[in-house]
Amino acid sequence: MARSLRALFGSRAIWLIFLVAAPELAAIAHAENTLWQTAQAGMSVEQVLTAVPGSHQTPPESRDPGRVLKDGSELWVLGATQDIAGHPFVPNYFFIAGALSLVRLDLQGATKQAETEAAYGDVLKYLRKTFGKETSLKDGSMAMGTITWHRGEFKQGSLVIGLSMYAVGEGKQVLFVGFSSTFGSPTVGSVP
Secondary structure: OHHHHHHHHOOHHHHHHHHHHHHHHHHHHHHHHEEEOOEEOOOOHHHHHHHOOOOEEOOHHHOOHHHEOOOOOEEEEEOOOEEEOOEEEEEEEEEEOOEEEEEEEEEOOOOOHHHHHHHHHHHHHHHHHHHOOOOEEEEEEEOOOOEEEEEEEEEEOOEEEEEEEEEEOOOOEEEEEEEEEOOOOOOOOOOO
């Protein structure tokens, strides 16, 4: 068999390079598949629950149609509150056909537009420091300025990071960061 491998690769040097590079290629593939901390695209619910400390499965009665994203992803796991750029976020783990497709971090506790805008600015700086310059950044308002929004997107390899903020006056405040991957699956990669 060794003789056939040498014949296939042409020389011992090429074979040695392949043996040395294989673990590095595997590490790159692993990194490309990581969405948020220890959660990787394609993991099952059970794997996420094992890999993510403090996570828990959402109860079946909370899985209503409002928890299904446009791409069909469903919320099945919630993580423990985490500090991102000085603000509390809860990780939400979404699955398509039993495979992790998106991790969305939702801001907690902001009730005023100024708080949400400040958190958006802090998270935007954090993402720029972590992932480099955004690939797109858009701002706008609707309904005569009563609704404001900001959207940014970052890409690093196959990882896609979406930052979205929506504020309806001093009413509803929404800020989230979505992590998805285009690595290995055509169904993965939709950021709400």
